[in-house]
Amino acid sequence: MRQLWRELKHRKLGMAGALVLLLIAAAAVAAPVLATTSPTRLSIQQRLSPPSGTHYFGTDHLGRDVFSRILHGGRTSLWVGGLVAIASAASGLVLGLTAGYFPRLDAALMRVMDGMMAFPAILLALAIVAATGPSAVNVVLALTLVYTPRIARVARAAVLTVRHLEYVQAIEALGGHPTRILARHIFPNTLAPVLVQVSITFAYAILAEAGLSFLGVGPSPVEPTWGNILAEGRQYLHNAPWITLFPGVAISLTVLGINLMGDALRDALDPRLRGGN
Amino acid sequence: MSQYLARRVAALVIVLGVVSVIAFVVTRLVPGDPAGAMLGLEAQEEDIRAMRERLGLDRPLPEQYVRWLGLALRGDLGDSVFIHKPVTQAVTERLEPTVLLMVMAETVALVVGITTGVISAVRRGSWIDQGFMLLTLFAVSVPEFWLGLNLIILFAVQLRWLPSSGYLSLAEGHLATFSHLLMPAVSLGLIHSALIARMTRSAMLEVFGQDYVRTARAKGAPSRLVTFRHALKNAMVPILTVIGLSVAGLLGGATVAETVFAIPGVGQLVVNSVSRRDYPVIQGVLLLAAVVNVVVNLVLDLLYLLVDPRIRYA
Numbered sequence: 301m302r303q304l305w306r307e308l309k310h311r312k313l314g315m316a317g318a319l320v321l322l323l324i325a326a327a328a329v330a331a332p333v334l335a336t337t338s339p340t341r342l343s344i345q346q347r348l349s350p351p352s353g354t355h356y357f358g359t360d361h362l363g364r365d366v367f368s369r370i371l372h373g374g375r376t377s378l379w380v381g382g383l384v385a386i387a388s389a390a391s392g393l394v395l396g397l398t399a400g401y402f403p404r405l406d407a408a409l410m411r412v413m414d415g416m417m418a419f420p421a422i423l424l425a426l427a428i429v430a431a432t433g434p435s436a437v438n439v440v441l442a443l444t445l446v447y448t449p450r451i452a453r454v455a456r457a458a459v460l461t462v463r464h465l466e467y468v469q470a471i472e473a474l475g476g477h478p479t480r481i482l483a484r485h486i487f488p489n490t491l492a493p494v495l496v497q498v499s500i501t502f503a504y505a506i507l508a509e510a511g512l513s514f515l516g517v518g519p520s521p522v523e524p525t526w527g528n529i530l531a532e533g534r535q536y537l538h539n540a541p542w543i544t545l546f547p548g549v550a551i552s553l554t555v556l557g558i559n560l561m562g563d564a565l566r567d568a569l570d571p572r573l574r575g576g577n
Numbered sequence: 578m579s580q581y582l583a584r585r586v587a588a589l590v591i592v593l594g595v596v597s598v599i600a601f602v603v604t605r606l607v608p609g610d611p612a613g614a615m616l617g618l619e620a621q622e623e624d625i626r627a628m629r630e631r632l633g634l635d636r637p638l639p640e641q642y643v644r645w646l647g648l649a650l651r652g653d654l655g656d657s658v659f660i661h662k663p664v665t666q667a668v669t670e671r672l673e674p675t676v677l678l679m680v681m682a683e684t685v686a687l688v689v690g691i692t693t694g695v696i697s698a699v700r701r702g703s704w705i706d707q708g709f710m711l712l713t714l715f716a717v718s719v720p721e722f723w724l725g726l727n728l729i730i731l732f733a734v735q736l737r738w739l740p741s742s743g744y745l746s747l748a749e750g751h752l753a754t755f756s757h758l759l760m761p762a763v764s765l766g767l768i769h770s771a772l773i774a775r776m777t778r779s780a781m782l783e784v785f786g787q788d789y790v791r792t793a794r795a796k797g798a799p800s801r802l803v804t805f806r807h808a809l810k811n812a813m814v815p816i817l818t819v820i821g822l823s824v825a826g827l828l829g830g831a832t833v834a835e836t837v838f839a840i841p842g843v844g845q846l847v848v849n850s851v852s853r854r855d856y857p858v859i860q861g862v863l864l865l866a867a868v869v870n871v872v873v874n875l876v877l878d879l880l881y882l883l884v885d886p887r888i889r890y891a
Binding site for chain 1: 588591592593594595596598599600603604605606607608711714715717718719720721722723726727729730734825826828829830832833836837847848851852854856859860862863866867870871
C-alpha cells in the first residue's frame with residue numbers, strides 16, 4: 301500500500317485528477333453552506349437571467365439559482381456514481397471469484413454475463429428503469445446490473461492467473477476451506493485490476509446517470525442532479541445556454557478527474573510500467 | 578477452421594438464448610400489472626382484462642416466454658401498443674437514419690482514431706503524443722449529449738452552418754441527409770475515436786518493438802513504409818477488437834444522439850416508447866440491438882483470420 305502511494309505520488313496528472321475530484325466532492329458535501337440560495341426556490345421575476353454577482357451561474361426557466369442547483373445536484377450525482385461503483389464491485393467480485401474458482405459454475409455464470417454484456421449499456425439501463433419507474437434508487441439498481449458483469453469478467457480473469465499456481469494448490473492440499481482460500485489467498489490478487497475497473501465504472505456511472513436523466517428516466521427534477529439540470533435546460537439552449545453549460549462542465553471535470561486518477565492507478569499497479577515515465 | 582466456426586456458432590446460440598431471457602424478463606419488472614400500467618390510471622377493468630388476454634399476460638411466465646420466443650424466431654416481435662403496428666415494421670421504418678448515423682459515426686471514429694493513434698505512436702513522448710492522449714481522456718469524460726448540444730450552439734445557433742435538428746431521408750436529397758447527420762455523427766464519432774486512438778497507439782508501439790520492424794528499419798526501408806506496411810497492418814487485430822467493442826457503444830450512443838438532434842430513428846422510437854409505456858417496442862428493440870451487436874462481433878472475429886494469417890483457431 302505504501303509502495304503504491306509512492307508510485308502514485310510521481311504521477312502528476314493522476315494527482316491533479318484526484319485533487320479536482322476531491323474539490324468537487326467537498327463542494328457537494330458542503331452544498332448547504334456554499335449554496336447562495338435554496339436549490340428549489342422559485343423566482344419567476346428572475347427567470348432565465350444570465351450569470352451575475354447574485355446568480356453566479358444564472359437562473360433557469362423557473363428562476364432557480366443554477367449555482368446552488370449544481371452544488372446540490374453534485375450530491376445526488378456523486379452518490380449515484382459512487383454507490384453503483386461500490387455495489388457492482390461487490391457483486392462483480394463475488395460472481396468473478398466464484399466463476400474463476402469453481403470450474404463447474406464457470407461456463408454457466410460467464411454465459412449469463414456475456415448475455416448481459418451483449419446489450420448496449422445505456423439501452424439496457426433505460427429499459428430497466430422504464431419498467432421499474434424513474435427514481436434515484438432504480439437508476440442505481442439498473443446501472444449496478446449493467447456494470448456487474450464487466451467487473452466479474454475482470455475479477456475472473458485475475459483468479460484464473462493464480463488459480464493453478466503452486467501456493468494455491470499447496471493450501472488446497474493442506475485442506476484449506478474454499479471460502480478461506482478465496483478470501484485470504486486469491487482475493488488480494490484480484491484487487492489491482494478490479495480497482496482500476498471500479499474507477500472506470502465510477503466514471504461511466506456518472507455519465508450514464510446524466511444520460512438517463514437526459515432521456516427522461518433519471519431521478520425526478522424535484523431532486524436536482526447534474527443530468528436533470530442539463531435535461532431541463534435543453535429547451536432554453538438558444539436564449540439561456542448557461543443552464544446547460546455549467547452542469548456539463550461539472551460532469552466533464554468530475555469524470556476527467558476520475559479518469560486521470562484511474563489511468564495513474566493502472567500504470568502504478570502494472571508492474572511492467574513501474575519506474576517508467 | 579470449420580470446427581472453430583461450429584464452436585463459435587454454438588456459443589453464439591447460447592448467448593442469444595440468455596439475451597432473449599433477459600430481454601423478456603426486463604419488461605416484466607414492471608411493478609404490478611403491465612397491462613394496467615400501459616393503459617394508464619383511468620383504464621376500465623374490462624379493458625385491462627382484454628389487454629391482459631391480448632398480450633397473454635394471464636398465462637404462466639415460462640409459457641409466455643416460450644410463446645414470445647417462438648414468435649420472435651419467426652420474425653414477429655408483437656405489436657406496438659401505442660402506434661398499433663407490428664414492432665418489426667415500426668423499427669424497419671426508422672432504420673435508415675439510425676444505420677446511416679452509425680456508419681458515419683464509425684467512419685469518423687476510425688479516421689480520427691487511427692490517425693491520431695498512429696501519429697502518437699510514431700512521435701512517442703513528444704508534445705503531440707501527450708496532447709493527443711490528454712484529448713482522448715477529455716473525449717471519454719464528456720457526456721455525448723452535452724457535446725452534441727454544444728455543437729448545436731456553435732454550428733447551428735451562432736454560425737448557422739448546419740441545421741440544428743431533424744432529418745431528411747435519402748429519398749429527399751442526399752446532401753440534406755448528410756448535412757442533418759453531420760453534427761450527430763461527429764459528436765458520436767469523436768467520443769468513440771478516443772478508445773480506438775489509445776488502442777492503435779499501444780498496438781503500434783508493441784509492433785514497433787518487434788524484430789521484423791527493426792530488421793525493416795535496419796535494411797533501410799523508408800520509415801513511412803515501415804509505419805504503414807509493417808506496423809499498422811500487424812496492429813490491425815487489436816484495433817479490430819476495439820471496433821467490435823464500439824458497436825455496442827454506438828448503438829447506445831445513437832439513441833442519445835437521435836434524442837439530442839431530433840432524428841426519427843430507432844433510438845428515438847425507444848425513448849418515445851419509454852414515456853408511452855410501450856413495452857413490446859422496448860423489448861423488441863432491446864433484443865434486436867443485442868443480436869446485432871453479437872453477430873457483428875462474430876463477423877469481426879472471423880475477419881481476424883483474413884487480417885492475420887498467423888491466427889489458426891485449433
